[in-house]
Amino acid sequence: MSIFDTIGEDGVFFSRKDPDELLGTYSDHSILLDEAHWPTVEHYFQAMQFVKPQNQTRIQAFPSAGAAAKAARWAWLSGRRKDWKQTQIAFMTRGVYIKCKSYPDVEAALLDTGDARLVENSQYDYFWGCGRDKRGHNHYGEMLMRIRTRLREERNGELGDQPSDH
Numbered sequence: 001m002s003i004f005d006t007i008g009e010d011g012v013f014f015s016r017k018d019p020d021e022l023l024g025t026y027s028d029h030s031i032l033l034d035e036a037h038w039p040t041v042e043h044y045f046q047a048m049q050f051v052k053p054q055n056q057t058r059i060q061a062f063p064s065a066g067a068a069a070k071a072a073r074w075a076w077l078s079g080r081r082k083d084w085k086q087t088q089i090a091f092m093t094r095g096v097y098i099k100c101k102s103y104p105d106v107e108a109a110l111l112d113t114g115d116a117r118l119v120e121n122s123q124y125d126y127f128w129g130c131g132r133d134k135r136g137h138n139h140y141g142e143m144l145m146r147i148r149t150r151l152r153e154e155r156n157g158e159l160g161d162q163p164s165d166h
Helices: 041-047 053-060 065-072 084-102 104-111 139-155
Strands: 012-014 031-033 036-038 118-120
Touching: 031 041, 031 084, 036 041, 036 053, 041 053, 041 065, 041 084, 053 065, 084 104, 084 139, 104 139, 118 139
Parallel strands: 012 118
Antiparallel strands: 031 036
């Protein structure tokens, strides 16, 4: 039993930055979103920090998800969206949802997790991940579980095709 009940030992732990992880944002699965082709979900997510289209295009052109993320660290110098803290989860949700809808193997991998608690296992990221002490917010894992529920509902004919940003 884990000393922190919020995660538990029955969770499915993964890294969103692992390029081999189907449920991650660095995997080599391009998406078409907002009338643009994005090499990875991470490219899309990082580009959405910027208001100016030329800054978004610059991030889109990086050869890897890691390079795009590194370049976007300086977004605050180049005109980061003023509402970024309020909108970043919605942008991440949109990107991952579209990835799941575009790639049946990714959707299947998410649905195959059943009802397990999904945990982004970053020891340094306390926002998207669980952090070193497993007390982080785990927003990425929580978002995946919401998308998983949405995909199930769609398969059962309970919903339309539009994702919720909540």
